[in-house]
Amino acid sequence: MKHYDFKGDYYEGxxxxxxxxxxFYVDLEGNHIGTETFDEACNFHEGRAVVEQNCRWFFVDRxxxxxGTETFDNACDFYEGRARVKQDGxxFxxxxxxxxxGTDTFEYACNFHEGRARVKQDGxxFYIDLxxxxxGTETFDDACDFQEGRARVLQDDxxFxxxxxxxxxGTETFDDACSFHEGRARVRQHGxxFYVDLxxxxxGTETFENAFDFYEGRARVEQDDxxFxxxxxxxxxGTETFDYAFDFQEGRAxxxxxxxxFYIDLExxxxGTETFDEVCDFYEGRARVQQDGxxFYVDRxxxxxGxx
Numbered sequence: 001m002k003h004y005d006f007k008g009d010y011y012e013g014x015x016x017x018x019x020x021x022x023x024f025y026v027d028l029e030g031n032h033i034g035t036e037t038f039d040e041a042c043n044f045h046e047g048r049a050v051v052e053q054n055c056r057w058f059f060v061d062r063x064x065x066x067x068g069t070e071t072f073d074n075a076c077d078f079y080e081g082r083a084r085v086k087q088d089g090x091x092f093x094x095x096x097x098x099x100x101x102g103t104d105t106f107e108y109a110c111n112f113h114e115g116r117a118r119v120k121q122d123g124x125x126f127y128i129d130l131x132x133x134x135x136g137t138e139t140f141d142d143a144c145d146f147q148e149g150r151a152r153v154l155q156d157d158x159x160f161x162x163x164x165x166x167x168x169x170g171t172e173t174f175d176d177a178c179s180f181h182e183g184r185a186r187v188r189q190h191g192x193x194f195y196v197d198l199x200x201x202x203x204g205t206e207t208f209e210n211a212f213d214f215y216e217g218r219a220r221v222e223q224d225d226x227x228f229x230x231x232x233x234x235x236x237x238g239t240e241t242f243d244y245a246f247d248f249q250e251g252r253a254x255x256x257x258x259x260x261x262f263y264i265d266l267e268x269x270x271x272g273t274e275t276f277d278e279v280c281d282f283y284e285g286r287a288r289v290q291q292d293g294x295x296f297y298v299d300r301x302x303x304x305x306g307x308x
Contacts, residue, residue, distance in 0.1 A: 024038065025049070034063065047078075067097065068099065072086060076111065079111040084109045114149065141156070186213065216266065223241075
């Protein structure tokens with residue numbers, strides 16, 4: 001068995017390892033890939049890894065061939081076929097062959113998401129597409145990544161959403177707003193939270209003290225210091241309220257009432273009759289729970305499936 005000072009997880013069939021202050025890559029059988037070693041090395045992403053040699057950053061492929069001829073002051077992982085790199089204090093993008101994309105450089109640049117990247121120029125944020133074309137005409141005080149075809153942007157201390165073409169969606173602006181998740185975004189106005197859909201239509205009529213993202217078509221919300229769930233139409237799920245609750249995972253949510261934990265289903269019904277001291281989320285049909293100081297697993301119907 002080979003011994004290393006450090007060995008990372010496998011990404012795309014390669015793991016980065018360190019031995020005697022030098023970094024290199026091994027394959028799934030533990031064989032050294034290529035002959036080069038590096039001062040620093042990062043995980044593979046989209047078939048490329050960023051490495052450092054003599055204070056200069058560049059990219060290698062899975063055969064340890066250098067990608068392109070340039071080296072950089074700083075470099076980041078590839079996303080959607082583009083990597084942001086820094087040279088002489090300016091950021092720009094390269095493609096998977098190491099070629100520069102476009103001619104623009106930026107004060108700062110972020111990774112691509114959904115075919116758009118947010119970049120900063122002269123203190124203002126805007127978006128570009130994969131060919132470095134500007135998206136829309138507006139610039140913003142601040143901007144966030146696209147998610148589900150919408151991005152949150154800030155202008156004059158007000159938040160709103162734009163679409164992938166850079167057009168404003170709807171007319172409302174918000175005190176606070178979060179990214180879309182399952183077609184819904186939680187937003188705050190006048191101290192109260194509610195949800196909007198992708199067209200900025202309000203979802204349901206209730207507003208809340210606090211609200212969380214949707215998972216599996218359900219979202220946790222808080223009202224009068226009590227938690228409950230709503231569905232994608234804003235309707236309450238079940239009749240119970242809880243002291244605390246986790247998000248749904250695999251059709252089950254862990255909830256706490258009176259210092260005891262149990263699980264509910266997507267309709268808000270209790271699953272089984274047992275309660276627990278501590279609980280974890282479901283993963284691959286099993287959840288780890290504690291009762292009377294002992295940990296064991298339960299299935300989705302609350303049947304025990306072994307004890308530690």
